[in-house]
Amino acid sequence: MILQKCPRYDSLDRSRTGKGAPSVLFNSFSYLLFLPIVFGIYWAIPRRFRVVFLVIASYFFYMSWRPIYGLLIVALTAINFGFGHMIATANARTTKKTWLITGLIANLACLAYFKYTNFMVESYYSVRTALGTIDLTKQHFDILLPLGISFFTFEFIHYIVDIYRGQKPITRPLDFALFASFFPSQIAGPIKRYEDFRLQTENLPSYNADYINAGTQLLLQGFFKKVALGDNLGLIASHGFTAYATNTPAETWLATLAFTFQIFFDFSGYTDIGRGSALLLGFKVPENFDIPYLATSPTDFWNRWHKSLSTWLRDYLFIPLGGSRHGKATTYRNLIITMGLSGLWHGAAWHFVIWGLVHAALLIISKEWQSALDRMQSTNHAIAALRRSSAWNAAAISITFVLMVFTWLLFRADDMHQASRMCASMFDLAGLAQGMQRASSSELILEFVRSSLVFSLPAYGAYCWVKNHADTQAILGAFKRFWLANLGLRIAFCVAISIMVLAFAPGQLTPFIYFQF
Amino acid sequence: MVWLVIAAVLLEGLFAWLAIGEQEFLRPDTRMGTVHLRDKLVTWRLEGYSRDRLNKRGERDIEHAIDKSPETRHVILLGDSVCEALQVPMAATYARRLQGLLNDGSQKWETINLGCSGYSTGQELLALRDQGLQYKPDIVALLYSRGDSLENCVQPQTRATSEPRPYFYLGNDGSLQQDDSVLQANRRNLQSPAFLDYLRTNSHLYGVWSQVNFNLTLTDKIYNRLIKNYKQLIARFDQSQSMTQIAPAALQPQDNFAVTQKLISRFNEVCKQNNARFILMTFPDVSNLDPEFARQVPLLKQQAAAQGFEILDLSPAFRAQKDVSKMFLQVHFSEAGHAVVAQSLAEQIKKK
Numbered sequence: 001m002i003l004q005k006c007p008r009y010d011s012l013d014r015s016r017t018g019k020g021a022p023s024v025l026f027n028s029f030s031y032l033l034f035l036p037i038v039f040g041i042y043w044a045i046p047r048r049f050r051v052v053f054l055v056i057a058s059y060f061f062y063m064s065w066r067p068i069y070g071l072l073i074v075a076l077t078a079i080n081f082g083f084g085h086m087i088a089t090a091n092a093r094t095t096k097k098t099w100l101i102t103g104l105i106a107n108l109a110c111l112a113y114f115k116y117t118n119f120m121v122e123s124y125y126s127v128r129t130a131l132g133t134i135d136l137t138k139q140h141f142d143i144l145l146p147l148g149i150s151f152f153t154f155e156f157i158h159y160i161v162d163i164y165r166g167q168k169p170i171t172r173p174l175d176f177a178l179f180a181s182f183f184p185s186q187i188a189g190p191i192k193r194y195e196d197f198r199l200q201t202e203n204l205p206s207y208n209a210d211y212i213n214a215g216t217q218l219l220l221q222g223f224f225k226k227v228a229l230g231d232n233l234g235l236i237a238s239h240g241f242t243a244y245a246t247n248t249p250a251e252t253w254l255a256t257l258a259f260t261f262q263i264f265f266d267f268s269g270y271t272d273i274g275r276g277s278a279l280l281l282g283f284k285v286p287e288n289f290d291i292p293y294l295a296t297s298p299t300d301f302w303n304r305w306h307k308s309l310s311t312w313l314r315d316y317l318f319i320p321l322g323g324s325r326h327g328k329a330t331t332y333r334n335l336i337i338t339m340g341l342s343g344l345w346h347g348a349a350w351h352f353v354i355w356g357l358v359h360a361a362l363l364i365i366s367k368e369w370q371s372a373l374d375r376m377q378s379t380n381h382a383i384a385a386l387r388r389s390s391a392w393n394a395a396a397i398s399i400t401f402v403l404m405v406f407t408w409l410l411f412r413a414d415d416m417h418q419a420s421r422m423c424a425s426m427f428d429l430a431g432l433a434q435g436m437q438r439a440s441s442s443e444l445i446l447e448f449v450r451s452s453l454v455f456s457l458p459a460y461g462a463y464c465w466v467k468n469h470a471d472t473q474a475i476l477g478a479f480k481r482f483w484l485a486n487l488g489l490r491i492a493f494c495v496a497i498s499i500m501v502l503a504f505a506p507g508q509l510t511p512f513i514y515f516q517f
Numbered sequence: 518m519v520w521l522v523i524a525a526v527l528l529e530g531l532f533a534w535l536a537i538g539e540q541e542f543l544r545p546d547t548r549m550g551t552v553h554l555r556d557k558l559v560t561w562r563l564e565g566y567s568r569d570r571l572n573k574r575g576e577r578d579i580e581h582a583i584d585k586s587p588e589t590r591h592v593i594l595l596g597d598s599v600c601e602a603l604q605v606p607m608a609a610t611y612a613r614r615l616q617g618l619l620n621d622g623s624q625k626w627e628t629i630n631l632g633c634s635g636y637s638t639g640q641e642l643l644a645l646r647d648q649g650l651q652y653k654p655d656i657v658a659l660l661y662s663r664g665d666s667l668e669n670c671v672q673p674q675t676r677a678t679s680e681p682r683p684y685f686y687l688g689n690d691g692s693l694q695q696d697d698s699v700l701q702a703n704r705r706n707l708q709s710p711a712f713l714d715y716l717r718t719n720s721h722l723y724g725v726w727s728q729v730n731f732n733l734t735l736t737d738k739i740y741n742r743l744i745k746n747y748k749q750l751i752a753r754f755d756q757s758q759s760m761t762q763i764a765p766a767a768l769q770p771q772d773n774f775a776v777t778q779k780l781i782s783r784f785n786e787v788c789k790q791n792n793a794r795f796i797l798m799t800f801p802d803v804s805n806l807d808p809e810f811a812r813q814v815p816l817l818k819q820q821a822a823a824q825g826f827e828i829l830d831l832s833p834a835f836r837a838q839k840d841v842s843k844m845f846l847q848v849h850f851s852e853a854g855h856a857v858v859a860q861s862l863a864e865q866i867k868k869k
Contacts (some may be wrong), residue, residue: 027735028737029737029739029740030737030738030739030740033739115732378745446566447566449564451534452535452537454535455531455534455535486520488518488519488520488521489520490526491520491521492520492521492523493520493524493526495521496524496527496528499528499722499725500528500531502725502729503532503537503538503725504537505729505732
């Protein structure tokens, strides 16, 4: 697969994931062959063979990238299945704990080796350089990062920890193998919870037209978000971030906003395609996004963005550290550790850690601010009314959004120098006004205006508004009856959306941003 | 079915508004391999951006009258995609800029751009004969780019998969000969039905399909394999390949550059026969990436000196620019690059 020539992701991907993503990428022609074949065979074969068939299909999906790394999944699956069994059957608490710790070390060591070896080595050399002891024999290890390792490792850790906490393990190896390798969520999440998944493998549903309709809708939605929106915004962001040194403030804002929405459409589009694919097979996979840019605070943002990761961090890192049970200082300490490690999970580089710590700072400030408001509110009822007002809500959403835009700038920039320079440019309000006046001569702005985004962004916005606005549901009710009664209309609509997705696709196939994690 | 038709109509309207699916600009041709569509609005986004209409003769230029008044001078510009310049608006191409630079005196100049993507030197020679000479040119300027010499001949081992176009070879007596065997072998594919030409010219949905097909062929291994297998299956039922007559000399391995030099000599002869100046421009070699091209340019200069035609090496003009990288987009000239070419060519023309 040819990766888009995006300087940052190209360098990351080529050094860490090798020469490409899976041949059966979600937004590829190959997947459009793969999914219908899997769908057709799955529903045609007897129920008792469906789990093993999905395991085979999932391994085919993963191994279309690097066949040898299928062995990694097999090995980790077997090891964690074994650890789960040993934890569940051990009598003594200490024995359970020993198995748990061994399992955690095994999983984290695997993740650390593949993802963080070069990061640790480079950090070591940076420290030595800073201390004045320069070593000319700096090592770099050519380690290929297995796709999705961050996701399936977290699923394994969740599994053995929950069994340690008293949950029942999965008894059928094939069910566990499917949990570990399920192709709709294997590469980039959502991070599944095994209890929910086990219920589905043990009670495979029958063919359900509602699932097919919902799955198809999610697939179309996902492809539209990923290809028509995310990929085109990615081009704007890429060009803008590459030329950051010469951009006007208006162009810097455009590039950063483009990335802010690119990462959302890219990731949520991928999730939609995964969830849609799973629904076509009768499986429900957790939602991962809940209109995150309408969050009213940084805390609210993390309740809406990549929910499966934030709940995992809460359950398996923040709470085991003590959560918020031991006073404010400890709570904030735990928050800093959790978000710092969250940053490190996103990328093996220090500016990702800084990104995580910035989010920790925002969460702490947000909590302090909410506490202060609560105290003021107890003596001043006007504040309560103000906080309930739509103006307050709008202000909260706007401020949170702007804060998130700046954090994404930090996330996307190649280094702190670029991030700080772009940040400074964004605060240059005089320059911003001048830049807006000269917008017609800005190549980046012209690129945006000439793209299909001028249609697809408002169209998607209108779709979201109609879907989420209660007033439209009554109108939709009448239309929905007509819609469901008219197969020809539904087919034509699906064909039309598919053609639009193809038409709006930029020239080159682009991988999903979260593949690098 | 009705809903599909309604959807198609709505999509055509939407794509027309957004200028999507307008990148089609070529159609197959039994004589040239490919030629421009006529009177076709082309929106180009793959590299750079432009939105202009190919004229009624299929030139990437404004409409030109064939006949010229006594005081008018015609300059014919030939080349491949670099000359055609879809990457910049028509007004910014070196063809259009050159006309402005030349029209500063008493004489009236008209520049006519006959550049076409993918054309070899051989195709450019045929374009001069078929289209260019009817304008009675006073000057013929040919842009010679990197890789052009590889497109003029077909080597025996690659004949079966070669691009359908006229090729050239040196006969046993060293004379330049035209080899249309690859065109004939692909005759069925090159005979474009009228309705397909209509779709290419007018349908945005067709344009979208064509673009998707092109992208998938480049990026998706499985799609590419399926298409190749399909074409091989069709070819098994196509007898024209086995019936194609190929001259024995054409089956000999050819020296690409020697053939190219012969083609350039032919250009010079044609121009002399038609009382036109011939100027050969060489693509600016600013990054020394192509040792073969770097070897060819001095040899072309020697040829120019020996045969009495003009040669304009664009490299010095480009190297003199402050930021050479701004002269190019990805592969083709930027608007700034076109300005440099126009200026250099204008100065060359005004020397005499």
